[in-house]
Amino acid sequence: MSFKKLNLISPILEALEQEGYTQPTSIQAQAIPFILEKKDLLGCAQTGTGKTAAFALPILQLLENKISDNRGRRTVKSLILTPTRELAIQIGDSFSAYGRNTRVNHAVIFGGVSQNPQVEAVKRGGRYPCRYSRKAFGSHESGIYKTGSYRDFCVG
Secondary structure (H helix, E strand, O other): OOHHHHOOOHHHHHHHHHHOOOOOOHHHHHHHHHHHOOOOOOOOOOOOOOHHHHHHHHHHHHHHHHHHHOOOOOOOOEEEEEOOHHHHHHHHHHHHHHOOOOOOOOEEEOOOOOOHHHHHHHHHHOOOOEEEEHHHHHHHHHOOOOHHHOOEEEEO
């Protein structure tokens, strides 16, 4: 099976080609069509099997397809929670790579550093995926995250 058969849009397919991906893994082949249908999913797979791409690719596609419908104030539409700062950064890097040819922006948020640059990053592209570790959940009180606006919610 190829990524093209998963009905991914050309900007994402081009990014996958640039990353050297040729065929989806089992978790990707099963999860991507399901998430593109906007269904809830609980997935489990071993380390190194492509779980991040399994949820990132369809989220990027759904957001890219929705950008033209965006009117008014930008709000966070996807939130990916991770247990560690390192994983939040890794997932952010994956969103950058897979979404390089899309108009989707993201911000990586985590605790232990000044929140000002992070808050500004969310405000600049706040409608799009935002990942942060559970330690930064307190930043929710800053008012930039409106829980009612999330369309996608993932725990990494």
